[in-house]
Amino acid sequence: METTSGHLRGVATDSGRQFLGIPYAEPPVGELRWMPPEPVDNPDADVNAARPGSPCPQTQPVPGDHPEPSEDCLTLNVTTPRQNSSDTALPVMVWWHGGGYTSGAGSSYDPQRLADRGNVMVVTANYRLGVLGYLGLPGMEGGGNFGLADQIESLRWVRDNAPAFGGDPDNVTVFGESAGAMSACAALTSPASDGLLDRAVLASGSCMLNWPDGALYPGVPAQTPYSSVADNQSTSVAAAEQLGCAGADAANCLRRLPTDRLMAVNQNFSNQLTYGTDLLPQNPADVLRGGDQQQIPVITGGNHDEQRSFVGGLLAATPDAVTAATYPQLVATAFGDRAPEVLTRYPLQRFGSPGLAWSTVTTDAAWACPTLDGARLMSNRAPAYLYEFADETAPNVNQITTIPQGAAHATDIPYYFDLTGTNMLHTPRQHEISDEMIDYWTSFAHDGTPRIEGGVEIPRVDKNTTHALQFGTDATGIEDFAAAHQCDFWLHEG
Template sequence: MPSTKTRHAALGLATALAATLVVGCSPRGQAQESAPEPLTVRVDSGELRGIATAKSRQFLGIPYAKPPVGALRWQLPQPPDKWDGVRDASRMGPMCPQAAPGGKPVLTEDCLVLNVTTPRAQRPDQKLPVMVWLHGGGFTRDSGNLYDTQRMADQGNVIVVTANYRLGVLGYLGLPGLAGSGNFGLADQFAAVEWADRNAAAFGGDPGNVTVFGQSAGGMSTCAMITSPKARGLIDKAIVSSGSCELNWPTGSLFPGTPEHGPYVPLAQGVTDGLSAAEKLGCAPGSALECLRGKTVEQLMPMMQPFSDHVAYGTDLLPKEPKKALRDGDFAKIPVMSGGVRDEARSFVGGAIMYNPELITEKTYPTLLSKAFGARADAVAKEYPIAKYGSAGLAWATVNSDQSWACQAQEGHRLLARHTAVFAFEFADENAPNVNQITVPGLPMGPTHASELPSLFELNGVDLLREEPQRRLGRTMVGYWTRFAHTGDPNHEGAPTWPKTTDGKQAMRLAPGDVTPIDVAASHKCSFWATAR
């Protein structure tokens, strides 16, 4: 059995590696109507001086909250301190504490910073949409610093904000009587959105047009945010990638041995897990908070991964489990784009096989199905026989891509569409960049978890789109994403028509040379899965 640390690490595998190992558009107006914008701006904490590139203005490393250190560790985010003079905003700020694959861990807690990218020039009478990006990484890794948004800002004529937020035990710890328990990372995300709303005008943005978008843990956070009462009147649109409110992974589906779970936990469980973490770190009963605040980040690092997928509900910030909020219609009724990639689970399965080739084989496949689906295992084996796929790895990955990701996302779309406009999508580039750097015989990665990110961003400043058909798809996707931020509808002149989804079946396929609506529910056997558990 792999260690707890290894099993939990698999939860954030794809997005974390996408960021660290790689280590039709909206109208912009006529050129003569635009002018370069100033590099010195005043926000509510003081003046900033940014930098200019050929495509953009960038203001980097801006504090949006006080450093969560000392007595502010495990407190809700506080407004940032004001500064005198002009603050240099030409360099990224620190990433939040996390393990670093193949390197030293990141230990700096003074990390509640964000980056703002705007078009280099804009019409003086135009207020641009603001898009706030929430990174993925299993709630334990990654950083807004690793997503270069200049292409999106320039092509789409939008302002893009990327934010860091507290991760792992520092972001999601719960303890008895501790205000904000289990929600510190989520509260940071809200604080970043509130900062963007307050300061939009300083960058030429429209505070009345703020879109939150995220992938994986960032998508799950976005889904949680729109079900929070705090979103009302603050968030105007949302884009959820690989992070449906419906997500729930059966036993072993993310990594053999992991229990059934979802991204959100009841507050009581969060508190129990927090006390357990304190005990493991040598804290005496009744002194957990004081004791943990006395620990160094390095001492806390072993408890980072156990707080993956650990956003607490039953709290002031998140009163209901997000999937219940969807069923109750208790969420912000704002336009939503939502979807994922066709073969989400291949990277997770590939990572497990690279860790131990004996975990997922023809011999273990029946046991994996039995633990995940109980009495329905035989029916699943008949529907997904190894002989049809050529390897146990590909069969198991297809089972989990369909059940755990695609069909649950489509059910979420159906529930959302009862109350608001929903535009569903599925990224399906067979030759998508292998951002996770996983190579397993018999298990092609294709459009797997996080593989759509290069179509939207340069990861760590690197453009991974090598072929013109992929570049064309990237332009189309940026056009859809940014047009949605402008209007709440991704459709625009020159791009294939994208219909709303109403029944949880249809989605827009996004593939080179093939951007068209398809029946995603049918292609992922969602009728079968509706009765398989």
């Protein structure tokens, strides 16, 4: 396989072909640490593409069979069906993984089922994470945006190399979950991505997400998926000082530190994708409000019980963080003057536990209704479609047992990927939902219209939309999303 990255020697399986660990940018090490990515242009190299590349440095173990994390991590993986079921070039779907901008690897997501059933080429990419991906010291070229710059560079690589794999460089769908979807939404507002993508699927990651004080975790200030330059620089300077690097030479000082020293501040850079920069001139939320994003058709949505994974993890570490006694104070901290009405709308006695009550409040306020708002705003520029994943029997991918997980954050991922090479679905309905999601997503990748022959038609979103396509435990249908999440309350002040 001839590419700009070299001669690739991949892996053929019974169902398809995979080319793993392909370098798409020069290793961001040494003087290239905290520099914008430099594209690989080494067509004469001999590349063994039979094994994933190293994950980018992070503090938690990366699930699956990977090499050790390394800063030499800007690689991607290409999966195609063995037999292209048409004579035309394959649509390309580029996956940007989640993990709060601080963890994850593209190679943890095996997309062979998606490629085969949908007849698409799938690319899963690594990008710089945490302090290495989002540090932004004053005067640092590209500061705060190295992870997004890597993701956009992966699209340039796809543009230049998709034909070698049978893919269509003029039909590229970016899809991502959580931080990957937040990045994809930001890319819709970046001048640098213009012409590099044609469609987007945003799972649990709208530009409009907005966590009030203490809603993401108690004690964590209000935040969105994006940071201003001023806030990012403040975080970055404090992190540098913590590592013993201050003043005009801070960047050079940090470049001399070993990777493991940097990990001490890695988690400080969650939600630090930075706007007010050349790559991301404005807050993506403001771009959507102004209707100035690219005219890219979008599928956007999320999970019915998003926040249960976060609250469940909190309760595993601090069992008394959410109790009948603390619930009113959590609500008061997050919602201020509106707290009495929130408590009336979400009374403890309506839920099985305080943890479920707080999960529901924060899911509705910070995830579901902002996602609806974003869908309505995006529909002003191009076709937009809204969905909700709501299978209460979804695999407990987060391995949380403190509260029932239901359709918690990230539980949808096994429906279109094998995680670390394992199909985690077991029931007939789970497999049915998987087929449906793959069919909707890949038909959208083919021609911009999500559909299943003989299946439920997804209505296009408009400024008054209240309903969404819901993948439910018992059936798939159109449900009143706004009513279920009390969005008339959350999307209106007062």
